[in-house]
Structure formats: C-alpha cells, structure tokens
Amino acid sequence: MNSPTDPLRILIASSHPLFAQGISSLLEKRPEMDTEVVGMVSTIDEAMNALQNLNPDLVIVDYDDDQVNREEFLARFVEGEGRLRVVLFSLKEGGDEAIVYDRRTMAASQIEDWLDGWSQPADELDPHPVEPDLVPKQPKRRDSMRHIIFAGLLVAVLIVGSYFLLTTIELLPEQASLQAIPIDDLFRVDFIAIAVLFSLIVGLMLYSIIVFRRRKGDDSDGPHIEGNTKLEVVWTLVPLIFVLFLAYYGSAALGKTTAADPKPLRMDVVGSQWSWRFEYPDYGIISTDMVMPVNKQALLNLSSTDVIHSFWVPEFRVKQDLLPGDDFERELRVTPIEIGEYKLRCAELCGRDHYNMLAPVTVLSQADFDAWVQAQTGSVSDDPVVRGEAIAQQYGCLACHSKDGSELAGPTWAGVFGSEEALDDGTSVTVDRAYIIKSIREPGIQVVAGYQNIMPAGIGADLTDEQIEDIIAFIESLQ
Numbered sequence: 001m002n003s004p005t006d007p008l009r010i011l012i013a014s015s016h017p018l019f020a021q022g023i024s025s026l027l028e029k030r031p032e033m034d035t036e037v038v039g040m041v042s043t044i045d046e047a048m049n050a051l052q053n054l055n056p057d058l059v060i061v062d063y064d065d066d067q068v069n070r071e072e073f074l075a076r077f078v079e080g081e082g083r084l085r086v087v088l089f090s091l092k093e094g095g096d097e098a099i100v101y102d103r104r105t106m107a108a109s110q111i112e113d114w115l116d117g118w119s120q121p122a123d124e125l126d127p128h129p130v131e132p133d134l135v136p137k138q139p140k141r142r143d144s145m146r147h148i149i150f151a152g153l154l155v156a157v158l159i160v161g162s163y164f165l166l167t168t169i170e171l172l173p174e175q176a177s178l179q180a181i182p183i184d185d186l187f188r189v190d191f192i193a194i195a196v197l198f199s200l201i202v203g204l205m206l207y208s209i210i211v212f213r214r215r216k217g218d219d220s221d222g223p224h225i226e227g228n229t230k231l232e233v234v235w236t237l238v239p240l241i242f243v244l245f246l247a248y249y250g251s252a253a254l255g256k257t258t259a260a261d262p263k264p265l266r267m268d269v270v271g272s273q274w275s276w277r278f279e280y281p282d283y284g285i286i287s288t289d290m291v292m293p294v295n296k297q298a299l300l301n302l303s304s305t306d307v308i309h310s311f312w313v314p315e316f317r318v319k320q321d322l323l324p325g326d327d328f329e330r331e332l333r334v335t336p337i338e339i340g341e342y343k344l345r346c347a348e349l350c351g352r353d354h355y356n357m358l359a360p361v362t363v364l365s366q367a368d369f370d371a372w373v374q375a376q377t378g379s380v381s382d383d384p385v386v387r388g389e390a391i392a393q394q395y396g397c398l399a400c401h402s403k404d405g406s407e408l409a410g411p412t413w414a415g416v417f418g419s420e421e422a423l424d425d426g427t428s429v430t431v432d433r434a435y436i437i438k439s440i441r442e443p444g445i446q447v448v449a450g451y452q453n454i455m456p457a458g459i460g461a462d463l464t465d466e467q468i469e470d471i472i473a474f475i476e477s478l479q
C-alpha cells in the first residue's frame, strides 16, 4: 500500500493513445494533485501484468473503446478478487467535460472534485468511488424476500377477487341438460385457470411498474440476470402437469356428454338456409318446433340441405355442426332435465339471414309430450292449401319466400301464380304447375331475374310429388 505522500498511480485501459493524452492533460490542469500515469493497457491480460509490475492504485477504463471489455474489468477488479479501484471514463471532445461510467455529464469543476477524491489516502477511500447507487445493485436477499411476500399477497388477492367475479356475474345460462353438468365443471376449472393466470401476469406487472419504477435521475443499468434454472424448471413443469390434467379431465367430460342411453328418443334435425326442421321417425311427425320430453335422452341426427350450420341451445351447452351431404351426418345426445322454453340458434355464419335461423325448443313432461304427439299425428288436414302451407313451413321455404309480398332472399309467392316471370337469361316464363315443379326439383336451371341462384338444391329432394302438389295449391291460393 502506498503512503499518502506517494503519487496516485494511474493505469489507463484504452487502445487509443489519444485517450491517455486526454486524461493526462486533465490531470496536468491540477498540478497540485499528485498523480502519475504509470501505463496503458488494452486487454485484461496486459492489465494483470501491469498490476504486478506497475502496482497501480486506480484503473481508468475508456468507456467508448470497444476493444476494451469493460464488463471484464469491472468483474475482475471491482467485484472479483482484485478490489482495485476501477472507474469507467468517457472523454468528450475538447477535454472540458468527461462522462463517468454511468454517462452522467460532469463539468470541468466537478471533474476536479471527483479527482480530488482520488488523491486522499487509499484507506480513507470508498472502495466504490463511483457513486454507490450508480453501480448496478445486486438485490439483497432480505429485500427480495419482502418483494416476494408483497407481490405474492397482491396476486393472491387478485386470484380470489377475479374468481369471485367470474363465478358471480353469471356468465353461463341455466343448466338445462344432463350433458351441461360435466361441461360446467370444465368451465369451473377454466375460470380458476383464468383467475390464476390473469392475476399472476397482471399482478406481477402492476407490482413491478409501481415498485420498480425508475427514480428521477437514475440512469443506471439494471442488474444483469442470466437464467434461473430452478424457475425455468418450475414454469415448464407446472403448465405441463396442468395441461395433462386438462387433457384427462376434458376427455372424461367428453365421455360423459356422449354417453348413450339404451333407448333414446330418435330425432332428425335438418338445417337449411335459414330454418330448422325436426323429424320424429318413430312417430312420423315433422315439426318446425323442437319438442322434447324431460329426463329422456334424445339422439339427434344432424344434417344440412345446403351449407354448414351448427346446432346450439346454450342451456344444453353441447353444440354440433350440421354438414351438407349424405355421408356427413352428425350425432348429438341431449337429455333435458328442466321443463321449459328455450331457443335453438345456428352457431355457424351461414348467409344472409343467419341471425334469424332460430327455432323454439320446448321441454315437456312425458305426459304433455305424449299429448303433443297425439295432436300432431291426428292433425293432417284434408285441405291441400293448409297442408301445403305446413309443408312450406316445415321445409323452410317460407324463410326465403314471403306470403305477403315482402322481399326476402327469394321472390315472394304472393300473386306469383299465373304471372309472367322474367328470367336472368332474358327470356320469360309463365308461373304454372310445371314451372314450379321444375323450380323445386332443379332450382338452378331457371333463375328469376334479379335474384341469386341460392335456392338450395337439396331442400326439395325429400319432398314427394304429393307434397309438391300441396305446395302448388298453397302458392296458387296466395293471390
């Protein structure tokens, strides 16, 4: 150790001779300061040599020199075994100003004060002459414990609050089917996951934004953190286990929602733009309303005459697509457990009137259902006009053709019978029995002028010739 009367021995770390000159001339301006530049190095190896041979008190590192690895110098001498005083220095052009390490700008007078500090006896010197709060701080263990506790508390409060909110604002409608129960259990797990993830992310973010915000005038770098194996193992394993659990739990729920009763009520559900039809093959009933007995499983066979639709009664929770084409029938099992009125919606964007593709759903007691079946089967009218209207309703024709002259996706049926209709190929045709039959059987062949060829070809495929005669009678009656 040097005695106080010895000059302060300075080693300069830079590969530019100009830097050493600049420092020297700064020091020369203070001749009363007893300093001596003892050498210049540009690598850590040279510095280690110089340390042995030249015995410097202070190393000034050129902040702007890319060839000098300043991190290495700091690590080796400040934090490492050396405990040598190292200062990072950036010289400005003109030599009147210098920037110390943290890039604070110092006026010439401040530089002198700062240098003065160095001329004091070594044992009075702070081992970190760079202002302590400007050196990147490693957080103390006690501090991090406190942060973990407070942030943990915040996250816990948020979890409880958001889960409470999610479960009390009634996001889910009434639970009206047996299949809804396992699905709501899944929702509950989902809500927990949402509450935990939301709180963890937003909670820690809020805590950091507030507690670790930048203080005025602090331009220092944050601590350099590189990897944390424990943390990485935890945040890989925990989600992995959770996802595996969800896979198991989800497939168990799927098993419950598709579980088959030995004797379900069979129903064919046909969707077409933009109406629903319900056929009960065991009773020979066709209906535009979905009517079901309570506590009996219904096995729905779903198909579409045109595009993809989707069967969805929110209170039943389960949902299934209806696909066009004979090979693509889909099945869905629903066991209503609450008597009441619900609404069937199409959950697949399917064209102009998709929003209006609705059907009433009525769940009745077994006795009321039997009575409804009786009424339906006994109610075939002997008036072809009445039968024709019922068929047009059931097969969804009235979703596109109005009875009263109003404009829907297709031409109105009011007054159409016997009229001259202009076709899009420039010809015209008289609307008679033959034309109507052709329009239903092969709708794409003669297209009415001003309309798109969107009448579903499959929609009339199930109609018998007698049913079409009834429809013709009905259209004829609309004069």
Ligand code: HEC
Residues within 6 Å of the ligand: 272, 273, 274, 392, 395, 396, 397, 398, 399, 400, 401, 409, 410, 411, 412, 416, 421, 431, 435, 436, 439, 440, 443, 444, 446, 447, 448, 451, 452, 453, 454, 455, 456, 459, 460, 471
């Ligand atoms: C998705 C809408 C849609 C549905 C459902 C629909 N049609 Fe049409 N229909 C049209 C359109 C559009 C036209 C006019 C273009 C054309 O001639 O193909 C049309 C034309 C017709 C015509 C010729 C009418 C005229 O003014 O020349 C008849 C008859 C007809 N449809 C009968 C039916 C019957 C019967 C059903 C039920 C089984 C039905 N349509 C269902 C859209 C529909």
Ligand SMILES: [Cu+2]
Residues within 6 Å of the ligand: 271, 308, 309, 310, 346, 347, 348, 349, 350, 354, 357
């Ligand atoms: Cu639809």
